[in-house]
Amino acid sequence: MSRVALLTGTIGGIVGTITTALAVIWGFITNTFLGELSSYMSKLNWYLTSVFRPDLFYGFILPYPIPYFPSASTFAVTSFILVLLLIVTGLLTGIGFYGTYKIGGGAMGIVALIFSIIGITLGALLILMGNLTIAYMSAYVWGGETGYIPALPVPIPNLYLIWISFLVIGITFIILGSASIKVGEMTAMPSASKAAGILSIIGSIAFILDGLIGIWAHNIILAIIGFGLIFAAFILWAVVFYSSRNM
Numbered sequence: 001m002s003r004v005a006l007l008t009g010t011i012g013g014i015v016g017t018i019t020t021a022l023a024v025i026w027g028f029i030t031n032t033f034l035g036e037l038s039s040y041m042s043k044l045n046w047y048l049t050s051v052f053r054p055d056l057f058y059g060f061i062l063p064y065p066i067p068y069f070p071s072a073s074t075f076a077v078t079s080f081i082l083v084l085l086l087i088v089t090g091l092l093t094g095i096g097f098y099g100t101y102k103i104g105g106g107a108m109g110i111v112a113l114i115f116s117i118i119g120i121t122l123g124a125l126l127i128l129m130g131n132l133t134i135a136y137m138s139a140y141v142w143g144g145e146t147g148y149i150p151a152l153p154v155p156i157p158n159l160y161l162i163w164i165s166f167l168v169i170g171i172t173f174i175i176l177g178s179a180s181i182k183v184g185e186m187t188a189m190p191s192a193s194k195a196a197g198i199l200s201i202i203g204s205i206a207f208i209l210d211g212l213i214g215i216w217a218h219n220i221i222l223a224i225i226g227f228g229l230i231f232a233a234f235i236l237w238a239v240v241f242y243s244s245r246n247m
Helices: 002-052 072-105 107-132 159-186 190-217 221-243
Strands: 134-142 148-157
Touching (some): 072 159, 159 190
């Protein structure tokens, strides 16, 4: 049973490297989309200012900005593919950690199994729901003595759920990283298992920081770094699981 589980985990490690590589690409696409959204909102705010501030000489000269987000469809498609790969990765990697439990890795193998499946799946579903549900950003107009006030809600994908997903994924990979360090001595490659755990934890910190501050900065640079570190962790996990298959 442990051999099957560890070979399954090996496949999970391989799928995980593909998933995290796509996630890095998705991250750059997302940042491009966020930049387009920010640019449109700036133009819209500038237009509304020109209309509702008659004291400004340019009055109604500015044309109404047309929404244009060329990366939106790519963002949606890559998000959907990423969600599917994350769910598969969580399942297969969790089974791999179950294999470490079967060869004497202790209860952390079971903990990693549970959190890998539930945590990564939950993070993936939050990304999906972020694409399928709507949030609003407000354009502002000049309100005289009250200053600028929100006046025109603009529907956008629910990006807040995506940043929450980074918190969930970050917590999950802290647990997986801790499990990798804990069970390392029971694997055929203790050093590689511990290195994967350290990379996973550092990557998780990047996820959590992005989940906390990225929503204000409107970029996911830290999450991209996190995916890059966990990409390396998945390579090591694939090697560790495969090397331990006959133990």
